[in-house]
Amino acid sequence: MSPLTFDIQINIILLDIEGTTTPVDFVYKTLFPYASNRIESFLREHIKEPEILSIIEQLYRHYQIDKVQETQLQHWTNETYESRLHSAIVYCQWLMSKDIKYTALKSLQGKIWEEGYNKGALRGIVYPDVPPAFERWRQQKREICIYSSGSILAQKLLFNTVSSGDLTPHIAAFFDTGIGHKTSTESYRKIAQSRARNPSDFLFVSDSMKEVQAAHDATMHTILCNRDLRVPELSKERAVAQSFDEIFPDK
Numbered sequence: 001m002s003p004l005t006f007d008i009q010i011n012i013i014l015l016d017i018e019g020t021t022t023p024v025d026f027v028y029k030t031l032f033p034y035a036s037n038r039i040e041s042f043l044r045e046h047i048k049e050p051e052i053l054s055i056i057e058q059l060y061r062h063y064q065i066d067k068v069q070e071t072q073l074q075h076w077t078n079e080t081y082e083s084r085l086h087s088a089i090v091y092c093q094w095l096m097s098k099d100i101k102y103t104a105l106k107s108l109q110g111k112i113w114e115e116g117y118n119k120g121a122l123r124g125i126v127y128p129d130v131p132p133a134f135e136r137w138r139q140q141k142r143e144i145c146i147y148s149s150g151s152i153l154a155q156k157l158l159f160n161t162v163s164s165g166d167l168t169p170h171i172a173a174f175f176d177t178g179i180g181h182k183t184s185t186e187s188y189r190k191i192a193q194s195r196a197r198n199p200s201d202f203l204f205v206s207d208s209m210k211e212v213q214a215a216h217d218a219t220m221h222t223i224l225c226n227r228d229l230r231v232p233e234l235s236k237e238r239a240v241a242q243s244f245d246e247i248f249p250d251k
């Protein structure tokens with residue numbers, strides 16, 4: 001099935017990031033190692049800021065719950081300033097090694113990435129077909145929205161710093177898991193509601209079959225983004241695109 005058979009009236013395009021606009025490697029081989037390498041110096045530099053103190057307090061609360069189950073977890077001590085800082089760093093490294101996504105950890109990672117983007121040490125990456133597609137869809141009077149599990153701040157920084165130029169002026173709205181999980185149908189209904197539209201006005205594009213199914217169940221139109229042709233067997237059931245060039249091309 002060709003995506004071109006989609007109703008031309010679909011005027012909001014909702015996009016996933018990882019594996020859809022951006023290679024998955026960017027997150028796992030660039031962003032996560034950057035946060036992991038910078039966490040100690042970042043906390044040392046910013047430890048006196050109320051927001052950072054609050055993040056550490058939230059992490060400590062998570063630690064107290066985790067330590068009951070995880071006997072291997074290194075003991076957290078608050079006795080001295082240095083021991084509290086060291087405990088927070090060790091616990092963050094442990095959470096990252098397990099890919100545990102607590103909001104407090106995500107906020108901290110977001111702040112480290114923000115600093116990295118601002119310093120120019122990090123730059124957002126998108127597939128080469130993404131900037132021309134954004135231009136084309138906007139000329140076609142379609143609205144572009146983003147829905148990713150990364151924080152809204154991290155999403156904005158990514159699109160703001162791509163080498164071809166700032167893409168954020170093309171993006172009407174950003175959604176993260178604050179609106180709900182990406183595999184929950186309710187999240188897609190809420191996104192439509194927040195734009196005062198029907199789910200059927202949307203085309204959702206993602207490389208995750210579970211996310212595509214959840215959006216489909218909310219009556220959104222969907223395309224499975226299959227950039228590396230990783231899931232050829234699914235192409236019989238779903239509209240599949242390998243590149244954004246295939247989605248609403250110019251006539």
Ligand SMILES: [Mg+2]
Pocket residue numbers: 016017018019020206207208
């Ligand atoms: Mg994805």
